[in-house]
Amino acid sequence: MVSRVIPVDPFDLVIFGGTGDLARRKILPGLFRRFCAGQMPEGAQIIGAARTEMDDAGFRDMVAEAIREFGGGRSCEDGTLDEFLKLIGYQVVDAKGEDGWKELKARLNDGLIRAFYFSVGPSLFGDLAERLRHFGLADDDSRVVVEKPFGHDLKTARALNATLAQHFDETQIYRIDHYLGKETVQNLMAVRFGNVLFEPLWNAQYVDHIQITVAETVGVGGRGGYYDKSGAMRDMVQNHLMQLLCLIAMEPPARFEPDAVRDEKLKVIRALDPVLPHHIVRGQYDGHGVEPSYREDAGDPRSTTESFIALKCHVSNWRWAGTPFYLRTGKKLRARASEIAVVFKDAPHSIFGADAGRHRNILTIRLQPNEGMELGVTIKEPGPGGMRLVDVPLDMSFADALGPDSEEVPDAYERLIMDVIRGNQTLFMRGDEVEAAWAWTDPIIEGWQNRGEAPKPYDVGSSGPDDSLMLMHRDGRKWRDIRT
Numbered sequence: 001m002v003s004r005v006i007p008v009d010p011f012d013l014v015i016f017g018g019t020g021d022l023a024r025r026k027i028l029p030g031l032f033r034r035f036c037a038g039q040m041p042e043g044a045q046i047i048g049a050a051r052t053e054m055d056d057a058g059f060r061d062m063v064a065e066a067i068r069e070f071g072g073g074r075s076c077e078d079g080t081l082d083e084f085l086k087l088i089g090y091q092v093v094d095a096k097g098e099d100g101w102k103e104l105k106a107r108l109n110d111g112l113i114r115a116f117y118f119s120v121g122p123s124l125f126g127d128l129a130e131r132l133r134h135f136g137l138a139d140d141d142s143r144v145v146v147e148k149p150f151g152h153d154l155k156t157a158r159a160l161n162a163t164l165a166q167h168f169d170e171t172q173i174y175r176i177d178h179y180l181g182k183e184t185v186q187n188l189m190a191v192r193f194g195n196v197l198f199e200p201l202w203n204a205q206y207v208d209h210i211q212i213t214v215a216e217t218v219g220v221g222g223r224g225g226y227y228d229k230s231g232a233m234r235d236m237v238q239n240h241l242m243q244l245l246c247l248i249a250m251e252p253p254a255r256f257e258p259d260a261v262r263d264e265k266l267k268v269i270r271a272l273d274p275v276l277p278h279h280i281v282r283g284q285y286d287g288h289g290v291e292p293s294y295r296e297d298a299g300d301p302r303s304t305t306e307s308f309i310a311l312k313c314h315v316s317n318w319r320w321a322g323t324p325f326y327l328r329t330g331k332k333l334r335a336r337a338s339e340i341a342v343v344f345k346d347a348p349h350s351i352f353g354a355d356a357g358r359h360r361n362i363l364t365i366r367l368q369p370n371e372g373m374e375l376g377v378t379i380k381e382p383g384p385g386g387m388r389l390v391d392v393p394l395d396m397s398f399a400d401a402l403g404p405d406s407e408e409v410p411d412a413y414e415r416l417i418m419d420v421i422r423g424n425q426t427l428f429m430r431g432d433e434v435e436a437a438w439a440w441t442d443p444i445i446e447g448w449q450n451r452g453e454a455p456k457p458y459d460v461g462s463s464g465p466d467d468s469l470m471l472m473h474r475d476g477r478k479w480r481d482i483r484t
Helices: 021-036 056-070 080-085 101-107 122-134 154-165 183-194 221-227 231-249 258-271 294-298 398-408 412-422 431-451 466-473
Strands: 011-016 045-050 088-092 113-118 143-147 173-176 207-215 280-286 308-314 324-330 337-344 362-368 372-380 389-397 456-459
Touching (some): 011 412, 021 045, 021 056, 021 080, 021 412, 045 101, 056 080, 056 088, 088 101, 113 122, 113 412, 122 143, 122 154, 143 412, 154 431, 173 412, 183 231, 183 372, 258 431, 456 466
Parallel strands (some): 011 045, 045 088, 113 143, 143 173, 207 324, 280 456
Antiparallel strands (some): 280 308, 308 324, 337 362, 362 372, 372 389
16 A cells, blocks of 8 residues: 655755754655655755755765665665755854844745744744744744743743744744654544544543553653653643644544644543642652663762653543543563553443453553554464453554555655744644643642652663552553553
């Protein structure tokens, strides 16, 4: 099955921070893959902009090197890369000054969609937005893409939103969260709202609990300085896990339209109860001298920043009253895995007796690795000897289901950048969403800071602190294994 490619209109895309790590690893290789797929229209132009002194030829060399390294195995030797590089240009600009802006404007084409990707730190968002307007590069139809972090807390998020709002309408601002661009995340909405099989069961009457796990095997590494000021709560829960929770818990929107979807997500965030202190577990990885510990990676021997967090949350509305949501994320864990598990309740009565054991249906949505979905069902174990029950998976991995052309499915950044060009904000966070998420997150962080709580140590390569296991065991539940 080959994914259907829908061309976009001609555009100019300016990537501020075009020489940075994100541009090299994700943005430029993703654009190249869209070019290979035939989605890049004739007349499109991609301009890198940064303060690094470089000409067009030098930037094209850098782009070619990035694509060969991060392009996902795409062939670069058949002339396709050379054709793509013809779309590439570079302009030196001073984000806080006057240099380069008139020259950048002269490179842009009249009458095309203009998108400006802020692949820079949030401290530069206001400067860039102001100069785009002042020098006439942006108009009322232009789009700006901003990367996280969307603030450090509610106060800074509001200030950031206010700064952007001085120069751009909310309909022009695309706050990108690459988790929302994953194929499986979007399929979650298709499964829920496109199948009569699931939606009638998607509530507290039938769902025992929901687990959301984002586990990483890497540590903070070279990001130690940034991460130690952020931690797992700000870096992952406030955005990525929050968005996954919203998609799982939200009510069906009236239409599959940007504001209709985002209205329902916002209702979920506002329905979240405050998290009780004994429903929070924080941890720091400890290498015990064999591998670097978190504090060594962070460069602070007394750091109390968490590299792991687990939470028990409740959504107080009619659909989910009484159904807990368990969230966890951490670094240096046993396996790299991101998944959502919807654990359904036991059958109200078992006709097979106590010897049959306890069996539950679990719908697992795998975000990485091996994107796909799995539904656990109970069947009779083959063979004579009575009615012995076993659980088996109905497994749909996208690689198997879509066949040999599944690699044509765009990755998250590819899809989201093309949605920017189309003007489709469905998979992007709205300003009030961001602020509502911080309004829920800030009291949790302030609570453990006021209590003076230090994170619990956990072994590198483990499943996290033992207290996180107890978070579930106290409720008669257990985390799903993250070995696979």
